[in-house]
Amino acid sequence: MWGFYFHELMRSLPFFLKGLWMTVAVAGLSLIFGSIIGFFGGIMRAGHNKPARLIVGVWVDLIRGTPFLVQIFVIFFILPGIGIELEAFPAAVIALTNLTASFITEIVAGGILAVPSGQKEAATAAGLSGYQQLRYIVLPQAMRTIFPPLVGQYVLLIKDSSIVSAIGVVDITRVGWLTVQRIPEGLMVFGLVGLLYFAICYPLINLSGYLERRMTVVSTKI
Amino acid sequence: MLEGFNFRIILEYMPLYGKCFLATLWLSGLSLFAAIMLGVISCAMRLSHSRILRGIAGVYIESIRSTPLLAQLYFLYFGLPTVGIMIPEWVTGVIALTLNSGAYYAEIIRAGIQAIDLGQIEAGIASGLSYFQRMRYIILPQALGNTIRPMLGQAIILVKDSSLLSLISIMELTRAGQLLTSERFMPTEGFLTTAAFYLIIYYMLKSFSSWAEKRLIFREAY
Amino acid sequence: MISFKNVNKWYGDLLVLNKIDLEVAQGEVVVICGPSGSGKSTLIRCINRLEPIQKGALIVDGMNVHDRKTNMTQLRAEIGFIFQQFNLYPHMSALGNVTIAPIRVRNIPKGEAEKLGRKTLVRVGLGERIDSYPAQLSGGQQQRVAIARGLCMQPKIMLFDEPTSALDPEMINEVLDVMRDLAKGGMTMMVVTHEMGFAREVANRVVFMDEGTIIEVAPPNDFFTNPQTDRGKYFLSSILTH
Numbered sequence: 001m002w003g004f005y006f007h008e009l010m011r012s013l014p015f016f017l018k019g020l021w022m023t024v025a026v027a028g029l030s031l032i033f034g035s036i037i038g039f040f041g042g043i044m045r046a047g048h049n050k051p052a053r054l055i056v057g058v059w060v061d062l063i064r065g066t067p068f069l070v071q072i073f074v075i076f077f078i079l080p081g082i083g084i085e086l087e088a089f090p091a092a093v094i095a096l097t098n099l100t101a102s103f104i105t106e107i108v109a110g111g112i113l114a115v116p117s118g119q120k121e122a123a124t125a126a127g128l129s130g131y132q133q134l135r136y137i138v139l140p141q142a143m144r145t146i147f148p149p150l151v152g153q154y155v156l157l158i159k160d161s162s163i164v165s166a167i168g169v170v171d172i173t174r175v176g177w178l179t180v181q182r183i184p185e186g187l188m189v190f191g192l193v194g195l196l197y198f199a200i201c202y203p204l205i206n207l208s209g210y211l212e213r214r215m216t217v218v219s220t221k222i
Numbered sequence: 223m224l225e226g227f228n229f230r231i232i233l234e235y236m237p238l239y240g241k242c243f244l245a246t247l248w249l250s251g252l253s254l255f256a257a258i259m260l261g262v263i264s265c266a267m268r269l270s271h272s273r274i275l276r277g278i279a280g281v282y283i284e285s286i287r288s289t290p291l292l293a294q295l296y297f298l299y300f301g302l303p304t305v306g307i308m309i310p311e312w313v314t315g316v317i318a319l320t321l322n323s324g325a326y327y328a329e330i331i332r333a334g335i336q337a338i339d340l341g342q343i344e345a346g347i348a349s350g351l352s353y354f355q356r357m358r359y360i361i362l363p364q365a366l367g368n369t370i371r372p373m374l375g376q377a378i379i380l381v382k383d384s385s386l387l388s389l390i391s392i393m394e395l396t397r398a399g400q401l402l403t404s405e406r407f408m409p410t411e412g413f414l415t416t417a418a419f420y421l422i423i424y425y426m427l428k429s430f431s432s433w434a435e436k437r438l439i440f441r442e443a444y
Numbered sequence: 445m446i447s448f449k450n451v452n453k454w455y456g457d458l459l460v461l462n463k464i465d466l467e468v469a470q471g472e473v474v475v476i477c478g479p480s481g482s483g484k485s486t487l488i489r490c491i492n493r494l495e496p497i498q499k500g501a502l503i504v505d506g507m508n509v510h511d512r513k514t515n516m517t518q519l520r521a522e523i524g525f526i527f528q529q530f531n532l533y534p535h536m537s538a539l540g541n542v543t544i545a546p547i548r549v550r551n552i553p554k555g556e557a558e559k560l561g562r563k564t565l566v567r568v569g570l571g572e573r574i575d576s577y578p579a580q581l582s583g584g585q586q587q588r589v590a591i592a593r594g595l596c597m598q599p600k601i602m603l604f605d606e607p608t609s610a611l612d613p614e615m616i617n618e619v620l621d622v623m624r625d626l627a628k629g630g631m632t633m634m635v636v637t638h639e640m641g642f643a644r645e646v647a648n649r650v651v652f653m654d655e656g657t658i659i660e661v662a663p664p665n666d667f668f669t670n671p672q673t674d675r676g677k678y679f680l681s682s683i684l685t686h
Contacts, residue, residue, distance in 0.1 A: 062421070064378075064424070065378075065420060065421045065424030065425070066382070066417045066420045066421060066424070067382035067383070067384075067385035067386075067396065067420060068382070068385075069385045069386060069388070069389075069396055070385060070396055070399065070413055070416055070417050070420065071417075073396075073399065073400075073403075073409065073413050074409075074413050074414070074417065077403060077409030077410075077413065078409055078410045078413065078414075081409070081410055116531075118527060118529050118531040119531060119533065121494060121527065121531060122525075122527060122531035122532075122533070123533075124494065124520070125492055125494060125520060125523070125524075125525035125527075126520065126525075126544075126545035126549065126593070126597065127516075127517045127518075127520035127521045127545060127549040127597070128544075128545060128548055128549060129517065132548050132549075136533075136544055136548065137533055137544075140535045141533075141534065141535055155288075158290075159289070159290040159291070160290070161290075162290035162291075162292040162293055163290075163292055163386070165292065166389055172293075173290065173292055173293055173296070176293065176296060177296060180296075180300045184300075184304065185304055186296070186297065186299070186300025186301030186302070186303070186304050187297070187300075187301035187304055187305070189300065190293060190296050190297035190300060190301060191297070191301075193293050193296075193297070194285070194289045194293055194294070194297060197288060197289045197290060197293060198285065198288045198289055201287075201288035201289070202284065202288040205287060205288060
């Protein structure tokens with residue numbers, strides 16, 4: 001019996017690989033869009049404009065204070081109420097982008113605030129404008145603090161992307177859920193699901209750790 | 223969207239929300255307690271001198287960190303019955319949450335201990351303190367201060383993670399929102415109310431975190 | 445060139461600058477000294493509005509520094525500021541550091557700015573270090589790059605906030621040499637420092653401050669040999685004994 005199910009599972013492998021691709025795609029798109037939005041969000045959050053800081057702060061708090069599952073239900077079920085009809089895949093990308101952007105906002109803001117204030121003073125004393133300071137002095141230095149957590153962010157994204165299976169997006173988790181209806185061997189099916197996630201996440205986690213260690217070494221040299 | 227916001231429905235469902243709010247608190251609280259204990263034990267194993275213990279803890283922690291909670295939850299939910307373990311869904315849910323957060327707690331505690339200045343431990347050794355004395359008077363008190371914030375952060379994550387239990391039909395806050403959606407076609411009222419309850423828990427935990435930090439920092443000044 | 449008229453500054457309830465009246469003429473070199481917390485760094489940081497003032501008037505090169513309508517970019521281009529912690533931009537070479545402001549603020553074309561940059565770096569003795577990064581330079585070299593960075597803007601005034609306090613003793617002189625040169629060349633300078641030898645040699649006047657107030661102003665020889673006030677005497681006795 002077990003052998004039969006195992007055989008069936010192996011025959012479903014292409015289905016799993018399609019799910020894998022879906023996971024990577026959803027997470028990847030969200031990472032790209034989320035990074036762009038988060039980048040600007042971070043600059044606003046670390047800036048002098050108080051209302052902007054406040055609004056971004058409230059947005060980040062709302063996202064951090066509620067479960068992602070609820071957020072994706074809100075986007076998928078409630079937006080149609082105000083006229084925006086969404087299919088599962090775009091809704092998933094929007095929700096995940098929103099989530100990513102909020103995390104990256106905090107990472108970028110942290111990186112900007114970590115640049116020693118002496119740098120900003122020197123730039124001010126030299127007469128550089130706010131924009132010039134950001135562009136030539138602050139951001140280049142902030143990038144070193146910002147880059148390593150970004151890789152870790154992708155890992156988080158891949159894991160959170162499993163939740164979009166709840167609105168029907170056919171990612172690795174959903175493939176597992178659908179498969180287990182036909183092949184009632186939960187351990188085998190979700191063992192495979194776990195393996196696939198592990199194969200992506202484990203190397204990325206190690207890469208992120210490696211980058212964080214390298215960055216710390218470089219800063220202490222200066 | 224807001225013009226048609228049906229407050230009466232929410233009032234009607236308030237008893238349900240109340241029960242679900244308590245359910246969320248109960249499920250999260252129980253899992254949190256168990257997860258912290260599991261985390262302490264796993265961390266001790268991870269830092270022990272025995273390669274076997276280190277290995278077991280390592281496999282456990284890395285598998286959890288590299289796979290999504292939802293996949294872990296489904297693994298237990300669909301897998302346990304196939305090996306003859308028949309337990310109520312809520313127990314499955316609590317086990318999944320415990321195993322998941324336990325691994326992250328193990329890492330948090332490990333980081334807190336390793337962040338302690340080696341020089342202090344050497345001073346302890348030099349003055350003749352035993353391993354347990356060093357643990358008790360030097361290492362653990364400082365580790366406590368280091369880890370309070372990340373530990374409360376993980377607690378917040380755990381509460382949000384509990385929303386996934388709704389996907390295996392457990393009656394908690396997110397499920398209440400799903401019910402309002404399926405029974406009355408009111409996802410807006412349903413999920414926004416759910417979100418509001420989660421935000422209450424979030425802000426409660428955040429203020430507890432600030433209060434706890436202040437009290438502990440004062441203690442460290444000794 | 446620089447004129448303080450009844451300048452007062454508070455940090456919250458704490459009065460840090462108390463009724464400051466001071467005139468600095470073009471080409472003058474003024475050294476400011478005093479115990480820590482006396483407000484001397486705060487004083488010069490107000491000149492290019494790194495710090496705001498609450499009362500009084502600060503006029504620099506005819507412009508009111510703390511007037512909202514003043515074009516700060518224009519004003520700051522005329523003032524070079526040297527920090528105790530150097531504050532060089534770590535991600536740019538020495539040449540990059542000295543040319544960024546001329547290119548972006550004065551809008552000088554890159555080629556011209558680099559020529560000027562190289563000349564200035566040679567002038568401060570760093571001709572061989574033009575392409576080095578701050579991390580590769582010693583403290584004294586970094587501070588000299590910082591001075592070159594200020595000079596490249598061709599300012600009318602140079603302000604120095606304890607320029608040698610963060611340096612190892614053997615590097616102090618290389619920086620003071622550059623500053624001496626500047627002074628002899630006729631630059632208007634205000635220098636917060638403990639280096640009394642330097643003050644004696646090039647300063648026109650020494651301003652002694654304590655607790656936010658100017659206590660004594662005198663030519664260096666007068667002040668060092670014959671301080672008029674008790675606090676001045678006390679200060680000199682405590683620093684000259686080592």
